[in-house]
Amino acid sequence: MTASGLEGVVATTSSISSIIDDTLTYVGYNIDDLTVHASFEEVIYLLWHLELPTKEQLQELKQQLADHMELPPEIIESMKKYPLDKVHPMTVLRTAVSSLGAFDDEADVMNEEANYRKAIRLQAKMPAIVAAFARIRKGLEPVAPRKDLGFAANFMYMIKGEEPADIEVEAMNKALILHADHELNASTFTARVCVATLSDIYSGITAAIGALKGPLHGGANEQVMKMLTEIGSVDKVESYVKDKLEKKEKIMGFGHRVYRKGDPRAKHLKEMSKKLTELTGEPEWYNISVKVEETFTSEKPLPPNVDFYSASVYHSLGFDHDIFTPIFAVSRTSGWLAHIFEQYANNRLIRPRAEYTGPSMRSYIPMDERK
Ligand SMILES: CC(=O)SCCNC(=O)CCNC(=O)[C@H](O)C(C)(C)COP(=O)(O)OP(=O)(O)OC[C@H]1O[C@@H](n2cnc3c(N)ncnc32)[C@H](O)[C@@H]1OP(=O)(O)O
Numbered sequence: 001m002t003a004s005g006l007e008g009v010v011a012t013t014s015s016i017s018s019i020i021d022d023t024l025t026y027v028g029y030n031i032d033d034l035t036v037h038a039s040f041e042e043v044i045y046l047l048w049h050l051e052l053p054t055k056e057q058l059q060e061l062k063q064q065l066a067d068h069m070e071l072p073p074e075i076i077e078s079m080k081k082y083p084l085d086k087v088h089p090m091t092v093l094r095t096a097v098s099s100l101g102a103f104d105d106e107a108d109v110m111n112e113e114a115n116y117r118k119a120i121r122l123q124a125k126m127p128a129i130v131a132a133f134a135r136i137r138k139g140l141e142p143v144a145p146r147k148d149l150g151f152a153a154n155f156m157y158m159i160k161g162e163e164p165a166d167i168e169v170e171a172m173n174k175a176l177i178l179h180a181d182h183e184l185n186a187s188t189f190t191a192r193v194c195v196a197t198l199s200d201i202y203s204g205i206t207a208a209i210g211a212l213k214g215p216l217h218g219g220a221n222e223q224v225m226k227m228l229t230e231i232g233s234v235d236k237v238e239s240y241v242k243d244k245l246e247k248k249e250k251i252m253g254f255g256h257r258v259y260r261k262g263d264p265r266a267k268h269l270k271e272m273s274k275k276l277t278e279l280t281g282e283p284e285w286y287n288i289s290v291k292v293e294e295t296f297t298s299e300k301p302l303p304p305n306v307d308f309y310s311a312s313v314y315h316s317l318g319f320d321h322d323i324f325t326p327i328f329a330v331s332r333t334s335g336w337l338a339h340i341f342e343q344y345a346n347n348r349l350i351r352p353r354a355e356y357t358g359p360s361m362r363s364y365i366p367m368d369e370r371k
């Protein structure tokens with residue numbers, strides 16, 4: 001018996017994150033606690049070392065990340081050559097990460113220490129890539145990272161060129177934590193399949209970015225904002241949603257392969273969306289979202305997932321809509337890398353079987369006898 005979309009198939013063991021009874025934990029810590037108390041750097045440490053850091057360990061990681069954010073100039077120059085008005089930032093991110101491997105002397109050195117050093121460099125450079133391209137396509141020069149800022153603040157600083165307000169840093173930090181890892185989601189599985197051939201870290205993360213890009217996965221957050229923009233006002237929600245459902249189209253940001261009662265990350269993002277949209281004087285984005293949720297869930301019992309309220313959160317933080325998914329990728333890199341370490345540590349090639357449904361054995365037909 002095949003499982004459509006591998007639904008319900010347990011494909012590996014993992015000690016990184018768990019989804020049990022609709023509760024999400026990172027290495028045993030409930031994300032509800034981590035979101036309130038931790039920094040994103042603490043979560044990176046937790047995912048990579050399977051323990052929370054001491055003060056000194058956290059300081060060391062922060063320092064290492066700050067030291068490696070700068071991009072090779074060749075990567076920046078190559079970004080300037082893309083068709084800037086057309087190319088999607090996820091395409092740029094995927095290509096830039098692959099190119100980074102070409103500038104890393106240790107790219108193909110396969111031992112634990114070298115892999116950890118590469119992980120630091122890659123995690124540090126991800127926000128710099130997203131930020132550099134966000135500026136380059138507007139005709140602006142990339143902004144160099146600042147060593148005195150934490151990860152979330154530096155990311156926003158490099159995008160906007162000005163230091164973000166505390167409340168923005170707090171929101172960004174929470175969003176990065178909430179997106180950091182999620183058991184064996186499609187992009188993480190992709191990363192693990194890739195490195196299980198004993199391919200390198202850059203290949204694994206490049207493959208994962210490709211999988212995250214799709215609108216059924218990380219790409220949904222950009223689609224949610226497109227939908228909210230198309231709807232435009234609360235009074236148009238009901239007819240929009242009902243029309244989509246009549247046409248059997250999906251409403252982005254709802255449904256999930258694993259969660260049944262609801263995605264535990266959504267409530268945090270919903271709360272942040274309310275707060276931030278009020279602060280920016282654009283409460284309509286929250287109000288439209290809530291109305292979409294009410295209308296959709298009264299038709300179908302599918303609660304919002306992580307992508308639904310993150311859209312209005314990122315919009316309120318002033319990000320272009322097509323960098324929502326790259327922001328997700330910056331966060332999820334921490335989880336991808338944790339899973340890559342776990343895969344290398346106990347590796348076996350991932351190679352399932354397919355049940356063949358094509359024609360049975362046939363005789364070869366010479367070219368001039370074919371119709
Ligand atoms: C970070 C993340 O990746 S979170 C997920 C982000 N993706 C989205 O938000 C896209 C919208 N959601 C979806 O497409 C799906 O719910 C997925 C991809 C997340 C999960 O997919 P699956 O587990 O394969 O469920 P599947 O797509 O088979 O849907 C099951 C049923 O629910 C319906 N359904 C699921 N999600 C939605 C939705 N968002 N809108 C309308 N109907 C939906 C399907 O049409 C299907 O109905 P049917 O049985 O009558 O044909």
Ligand SMILES: O=C([O-])CC(=O)C(=O)O
Pocket residue numbers: 181182184185186217257258305306
């Ligand atoms: O787990 C999944 O299938 C998708 C998801 O929510 C995530 O990757 O965060």
